[in-house]
Amino acid sequence: MATLVDIPEELIPLQGFLAEGMGLVEGRMQKQLASDLPPVQRLCKHVERYHGKMIRPALVFLSGLASRGEDRVPTVHDEKAVVIASVCEMVHLATLVHDDVLDEADTRRRTQTVNSLRGNEAAVILGDYLFSAAFNLCSQLSDQRTSLRIAEVGMTLCAGELLQLDHREDFSLDEPTYFEIVKRKTASLIGAACELGARHAVGTSGESPARLERFGMALGVAFQIQDDLLDLTGDQAVVGKSLGKDLEKGKLTLPIIHHLASAEATQRGRTLAILADATGERFGDAHTRGGLLRSALEQTGSIEHARGVAEGLVREAREAIAPLKETPAKKMLNLMADAVVTRSW
C-alpha cells in the first residue's frame, strides 16, 4: 500500500493491518494453489510475481472496516474476509493471465508473462486453474452467497471482454458502449470486492454494501480510464507492462473515442489513417505513430476530456461512501480513489 498512496501518520496502524492482511492473503492463495505436480507448482510460483498492489484484497478489508464504522483498527484478521480477499485476487490473476494471452503481451509487472515464457497453452490452462481454485476456495465458505456472486462476476467479466472483442477495430465505437465494456470487464470485480467485504462485515442489512459497490464500480471505471491514458502517455519502465497494446489490438480507448467524435473531418481522417497504419509504412514506427497520435489527441482536448471523466468518477466514488461514518478505513478508501487518477504506474 505504501506505493499506492502517501499515508498520513494517523493511518499508519491501518496500513500495518492491511499489510498483515496481504500476507495472510498470499499465504491463503499459496495454500489453495498448492499441487503435487512440479509443472503446476512452477507456474503458480511464477504468477506470484504478478501480485502487485493487491488492490482488490485491500478493498475487501477496507470495505469491511468502513461498513462496521469502528474508529479502532482491529488487531486480528477475520478468516472469512481473508478468504473473500484471496478469492477476488485469484479471479483477478486468472483474468490477467488470460488477458496477456489475448493481448500477446510480453511484460506484466516488470516480469515476463506466462504466455511469453511458457507459451499460450500453459497460460490458458493456468488461467483456468486459477479460476477453478478461486471457485473452490469460495465454495469452502459456510454459505453460497460469495460463490454465487463471484461466479456471476466471472460471467460479467467475460461478457465485457466479448463485447470489447466484438468492437475491435470499430472506429465508430461510442462512449456509452465503451462504458458498458469497462463496467463489465474491469469495474465489476472491483465493485464485487467492495460489496462482498462490506456484506461479510455487516450482513444483508443496511445500505453500506450497496454504497461500497457503487464506490468500487466508479473506482473501477476511473481505474480503466487511467490505464487507457497510461497506455497512450505512460512510461513503460514505470507502468511495468507492455504499452501501446490497446491500439495495436484495435481497442479504442476513451481519449481516442472522444477524439474521433470531436475532430473535424480532415483531422479525423488523418487519425484513422495513423490507426490503420499497422505496418508503419506511411507514418513510421510505433513510437513515431504514438507521438503523432498524442499531438492529435491534444488538439481536440481528448486527453483532458478523459482525465476529467476519470476525476468525475472519483468524486462519484467519494460521494457514494460520504454518508458512512468518518473512520480511518473510509479515509483510506478516499485516498485510494484519489490515487487512481494521479498514479503513473
Add this chain to the structure above:
Amino acid sequence: MATLVDIPEELIPLQGFLAEGMGLVEGRMQKQLASDLPPVQRLCKHVERYHGKMIRPALVFLSGLASRGEDRVPTVHDEKAVVIASVCEMVHLATLVHDDVLDEADTRRRTQTVNSLRGNEAAVILGDYLFSAAFNLCSQLSDQRTSLRIAEVGMTLCAGELLQLDHREDFSLDEPTYFEIVKRKTASLIGAACELGARHAVGTSGESPARLERFGMALGVAFQIQDDLLDLTGDQAVVGKSLGKDLEKGKLTLPIIHHLASAEATQRGRTLAILADATGERFGDAHTRGGLLRSALEQTGSIEHARGVAEGLVREAREAIAPLKETPAKKMLNLMADAVVTRSW
C-alpha cells in the same frame, strides 16, 4: 443415446427418460448461458452444436437411478439432478473450447471450432464464460457440496493438462505418467459426474457413490485410450473432429508409448524419426507418415496392447458396480461401458 449403444427393448422406457433429461439439460444450459449481449449470444449458440452425446449428463442421471436401485423408471426428472448434469456438461464444453485452442483444431463434432471461426481470443473468453456459468449454476444449489467438488475437478483437469503439456515431445514418457495425465484430464470429470449423480440420489450414506466414481474413472480412462486409438486409426468423417492432432502436438498416446518401450533399437529410432519429421521432408505428408506409424505400431502389437488395456478398464468399471442391484439403469451403464471401446466416433 441412440447412437451410443444399441438399446435392448427392455431399456426403451429408460432411453425415453434419458432423452427427456437431455432436453431439460439443454434448456437449463441455455437459460444459464443467456446474455443481453448479442456477441455472447452468438458464441453460446455456436457452442450448442458441440452438444454431442451428452455422456456426462447421461451418467449423472443413470448413476442416480442405479444408486437408488429401483426397477421402475421414474416419470419425472428431479430438478437438482438436471442442475448437476448441466453443470458437468458446461464444464466439459468449457474444456472442449479451450482444448481446441490448445490443439489448434479446426473441426469439432462436424462443425467449425470457435477458435477457427472467431479466433483464439473469443475461444479463450468463451471457455471462461462457460466455466463461470457452470460454477454459478452449481452455486444455486442449496449446499456447497457440488460447487466444492466441481471446482476441485476443475483444478484437477487443469493439473492434468499442465502435466501433459510438460511432457510434450517427451519420447521417454512412461505408462504410469500417461495414466496420471489421463486420470486427471479426462477421467476426473466423468468420475465426478457419476459420483455426484449417485450422491445426490442417496446422500452421503452407502457405498454406491464411491462405486460409481470408480466406474466413471475407469470408463474415463478407457474412453481416452479409445480416443488415442481413433486419433491414429479413425476415420475423420466418422469421428467428426480433426485427427492426428495428438502427434502433431507432440502428445504421446498409449499405443506410441508402448511401441517406443517395446520396439528394438533400430525400429525405435525409425519411429522417433517419423515422429520428429514434422515437415514431412524425409517420410512424406501427414497421411503417409500416419500409415508408416500404424505399420510400426502393429509390428510391436501396440494397437492391440492399447485395446487390451481399454478392455481391462471396461471390466474394471463393470466390476465396480457389480454389487449394485440389477436395474435398467445399471444395465444401461454396463452397455455404455462396453460401447466406449467398440465405438468408432
